[in-house]
Amino acid sequence: MKYKRIVCKVGTSSLTNEDGSLSRAKVRVITQQLAMLHEAGHEVILVSSGAIAAGFSSLGFKKRPTKIADKQASAAVGQGLLLEEYTTNLLLKKIVSAQILLTQDDFADKRRYKNAHQAISVLLNRGAIPIINENDTVSVAELKVGDNDTLSAQVASMVQADLLILLTDVDGLYTANPVNHPDAKRLDLVEEITTDLLEMTGGAGSSNGTGGMLTKLKAATIATMAGVPVYICSSLKEQALIEAAENQGNGTFFTASAKNMKTQKQWLAFYAASQGSIWVDRGASTALSEQGKSLLVSGISKMSGHFSYDDIVTVYEKDTERILGKGRVRFGQSALQDMLKANKPKGVVIHRDHWISLTPELELLLSEF
Template sequence: MSADPAVTQIVQSLPAWRRAVLKVGSSLLAADGGGLSPRFALGLAQFVSASQAAGREVVIVSSGAVAAGRAILPKVDEAGAAIAARQALAALGQAQMIGLWQRFFERPVAQVLLTHDDLRNRRRYLNARATLNELLALGALPVVNENDTVSVDELKLGDNDNLAAIVAALIDAEVLFIATDIDGLYDANPRTNPLARLVPEVVELTPEVFAMAGGSGSAVGTGGMRTKLEAASKAGAAGIDTVLFNGRRSEVLRGLAHDRLEGTRIRAARSRIAARKYWLRHAPLEPGAILVDAGAAAAIAQKGASLLPGGIAGAEGDFRRGDMVEVLLRDAGGEQRVARGISQYSAVDVRRIARRHSREIEAILGYNYGGNVIHRDDLVLM
């Protein structure tokens, strides 16, 4: 792919940062014929080393485990393979992927595998945060990946672009670097349209900007650009800028080490959501919902109130205490998503205490986790 040289030579300053997440995709690590190659990983590692030498901290979110596993057992057909086969490839390849990164650094490289449940469960989310912070304090280089060995399709986080955005918010990073195999965001597909122009800066992620990346199955979305914009949206909600750049160009990587960007900078939203509220907004939901009446919906939306049993009309699904669920208002006008939050009671318990007073909870259930079904500190409006 060739891009317009006059456009790709636009250089801008990086945002100030002390801590960052670097996401590296399989296209930069996979070798021709299978396995992993150090060809592009070396330049990325040099950028990380230069950043660390300047007193900065970096966490890598790296793909490549399945590609590495496929080289070990090439007879396994990953395309259309059973979930167990893909998980086996990931398990075989994880050590190879970590070994690739370790070869470039004198400091220890630490493997951190995250799952859907680690980010849905508040306690485990905070444990992951504490682990990453401690690894950084110890001078290690954390390399994060989704734990494909135990994840199943219906519980997967999805892709490493969005995982990187979640990790960036998890560790309070100032910038999310996404290394790809093209120079950044273009206003058209640069592989098919010679007039495509690089977009050096995005101030706001509007529908028009997303349209540049095409749909998830569109040829315009080459390189998964839409998921990168989705990740930038998540990062931006936490006050984190996203930088897209070509990880195959050594001169671009050298420029990044000196805070010069040739690529696309996607600026964060002006207002920063508090860390807890951010997690509440983006953590995966448990199937199910709590149904409320109009009075409870208004109290939550307009007064910042907690959700009490008296305003609950019912519950759907089979969620448990501590799960993240939606709060829905369903009436003659249709269905409205009011909020999402952590339920202090299971779906079975919510059904039993619906329309009752908080002081009756213990008499009905035989125990009491508090008078709020969802406390206002555990709620975020939708």
């Protein structure tokens, strides 16, 4: 079996009727495929949108709401209804499902990140299918573009999945929006996600969902850098998940990066919140970016923010203001200020094991989230 552990992401547009309400028939199609993958021996994790779609009509809304508070209330009602649909259908196949609601904070906090990983691991080991969604009721920012696309990539990297499948309403990544450009061509294979590719892809997704193709490409960047290949395909095919798991069907396949980013580096790059900034001289910049060395106290030119021991900071080159990366500091800001007053300041501020250099692709990616 090539793909033992599979994360499947299903967007709102793949679960709804034309009026934006939840389609029970579409949910059944998804759960049937999940059950088939499970019975074939795959470990399956579902990242599902659809809570707002499942709940808004129960609150008297005639169509999907646009105000944040209305979305939050609809999600609060719909989350249980959506899970009930999945649970009922999976129980017919004698498969247990489990609900996990996450926010970006759960990834930013290392303790919560570890706890989430452990809970998912236990569920998979016990033969259950975790069903994961953003905690939309409290996550205001996550209700914007790209919510569950990003989440699915983060989950895939967290659990070290063998494949991430992104189900959407188009059959892959095109050179342009196929709706507006009939001559657009689908890219069947993407071996490297470049800044040109990131900048080429844009435009809004379908009216019911919030994740356009750009957010899916960024999700693919996160996953592939963590060593997880990604397949984008259309949910309109009833066996889309099965075909993707068997390397069949029509879609866009993204190969995993040859240089897998370790879990600690993933956390630094994508999740850890920066508490301050450090600017370094040209020599320190070269040592960090090109020579794989640690940052020494002597290389620091200036600092800003209020950071303490063990906090994460962003590092810039002083002359160019170019962002170099992020790292965990061994000294707080006040201690570093005292050390810099010495004639020959010594000490390692950021060890290379706790440092991540930002490539142009990573910098563009992080600037959008």
